[in-house]
Amino acid sequence: MHRTITPIAILALSAPIAAADLIAEDPAILAPFEFTEVSVEFMGSSAGYTGELNWIDPDLPNVSTTLFNNHQSIVGDSYTIPRLFTQGERVDFTYNIIAGADDRFSTSNPDDWNQFRIDDTDPTALIVAVEDLRPTATDADYNDVIFRVRFFQSVIPAPGALGFFAMTSIALVRRYRR
Numbered sequence: 001m002h003r004t005i006t007p008i009a010i011l012a013l014s015a016p017i018a019a020a021d022l023i024a025e026d027p028a029i030l031a032p033f034e035f036t037e038v039s040v041e042f043m044g045s046s047a048g049y050t051g052e053l054n055w056i057d058p059d060l061p062n063v064s065t066t067l068f069n070n071h072q073s074i075v076g077d078s079y080t081i082p083r084l085f086t087q088g089e090r091v092d093f094t095y096n097i098i099a100g101a102d103d104r105f106s107t108s109n110p111d112d113w114n115q116f117r118i119d120d121t122d123p124t125a126l127i128v129a130v131e132d133l134r135p136t137a138t139d140a141d142y143n144d145v146i147f148r149v150r151f152f153q154s155v156i157p158a159p160g161a162l163g164f165f166a167m168t169s170i171a172l173v174r175r176y177r178r
């Protein structure tokens with residue numbers, strides 16, 4: 001069957017999205033693989049307030065792990081989350097202001113979604129930009145903390161293969177150290 005693009009479809013594609021912009025979108029940082037390993041890299045900050053980026057463990061939602069401090073971390077600092085994610089599973093973060101103001105933003109809270117912007121040009125290395133002012137006061141520069149979330153396909157070896165992989169790794173380490 002032939003498919004034709006109707007004028008209505010063209011109109012829809014070119015329609016202005018200003019109205020949609022007013023509705024905060026879910027940052028939706030989702031694991032793309034069945035066994036996804038996630039690392040988070042600090043890319044920088046230009047903020048008056050001091051804040052901490054935390055990862056929320058979905059198994060322990062009341063426990064957060066502080067990954068970076070926007071005024072103390074060094075560009076390139078990275079953290080590998082000690083857990084694998086299933087395909088489509090959320091990877092959620094909070095940004096807590098600890099000096100200069102009193103606020104906290106979470107990628108899991110729809111009320112906070114406007115504080116986050118995602119660049120998914122590379123779907124395996126999302127860039128997340130955080131605005132630490134609420135919409136009523138915001139300068140909307142989204143540079144108060146910027147971090148990259150990298151996804152890796154992790155291969156789970158069969159139990160019997162673990163010993164083989166461990167021995168191979170030791171052999172490789174020894175070879176490189178020579």
Ligand SMILES: [Ca+2]
Pocket residue numbers: 131132133139140141142143144
């Ligand atoms: Ca700002």
